[in-house]
Amino acid sequence: MKSALIAFVILFVSICVYSQEITGPVLKKELIGKYEGDLKKGLAHGQGTAIGLDTYTGHFSKGLPEGQGTYTFSNHDVYRGEFSRGLCSGKGVLTYKKAVGDSILEGYWEAGKYIGNKMVAPYEISNKTGSVNPSIINSGDGNKIEIVVMDPYNKYIIPQIMAMGQFTHQSYYQRNLYADAVFPVTFDIRYSCTNKFRSGIIDSTIRIKINKPGNWQITLRN
Numbered sequence: 037m038k039s040a041l042i043a044f045v046i047l048f049v050s051i052c053v054y055s056q057e058i059t060g061p062v063l064k065k066e067l068i069g070k071y072e073g074d075l076k077k078g079l080a081h082g083q084g085t086a087i088g089l090d091t092y093t094g095h096f097s098k099g100l101p102e103g104q105g106t107y108t109f110s111n112h113d114v115y116r117g118e119f120s121r122g123l124c125s126g127k128g129v130l131t132y133k134k135a136v137g138d139s140i141l142e143g144y145w146e147a148g149k150y151i152g153n154k155m156v157a158p159y160e161i162s163n164k165t166g167s168v169n170p171s172i173i174n175s176g177d178g179n180k181i182e183i184v185v186m187d188p189y190n191k192y193i194i195p196q197i198m199a200m201g202q203f204t205h206q207s208y209y210q211r212n213l214y215a216d217a218v219f220p221v222t223f224d225i226r227y228s229c230t231n232k233f234r235s236g237i238i239d240s241t242i243r244i245k246i247n248k249p250g251n252w253q254i255t256l257r258n
Contacts, residue, residue, distance in 0.1 A: 063099035064122045066090040066110070094119070123148035127155075146248075158248045166240025167229065171255040178251035181214040181221060185256045187229045195227040195256070220247045229258045 060079045061071050066089045073084015073096065080086065080096035094105015100122035101107065107115045107124070117128020124130075124145040131138050143153035159172055181203075185193045193210050201221035203214040214221065222245040231238050238258070246252055 060099050062086045067092055156247050160245040163241055163243040166238045167258045168240040168242050169257045170242060173253045174250035175253065176251050179217045179249055181217055181246055181252040181254065183212040183254045185210045185227055187258045189230045189234060193227050193229055195225050198224040219249050220245055
């Protein structure tokens with residue numbers, strides 16, 4: 037009974053500690069403990085070293101590892117390379133412990149996950165013909181792609197789209213919505229529009245491959 041009570045108290049204290057808002061100078065909980073380095077508005081900003089359960093030496097921005105640095109995990113794995121918003125993101129080298137000796141993983145990371153030894157572009161454009169001028173914007177986390185054709189002379193262009201991948205599809209005139217997408221997704225798009233002199237018709241084609249998750253807005257202008 038007594039041991040159960042002690043365990044409950046420890047659990048309760050742990051919950052209280054980790055539920056408190058982190059105010060700085062370091063905003064990554066695994067690095068909270070000791071910090072030495074540059075500050076801006078009370079947060080780690082510039083070069084510094086943070087020591088908590090893990091250890092990081094390198095560049096900070098607004099309390100989080102950002103840019104180049106070296107991160108030593110509590111299990112003694114070491115990552116040297118680029119960071120974004122406190123996570124391994126970009127080019128880097130991970131040295132991790134094995135039963136016999138160390139092993140090295142070199143390549144590219146995104147949001148803390150290894151993605152391979154080659155950088156994958158967020159999207160790719162090819163097979164572009166005619167007057168199409170694409171605008172491709174990722175507004176944040178998600179798994180949705182919306183395709184819109186905009187033409188100053190015809191508001192009702194309905195494109196022919198051959199989409200390759202896994203998704204659910206809905207269309208509203210010139211707008212096409214692809215939700216619940218599993219990336220990558222490839223679109224072969226074809227449509228006809230009036231030229232800028234309004235004297236003839238232009239056939240436009242484009243292939244767009246979206247490689248990374250997000251809420252994507254693809255606008256095709258003429």
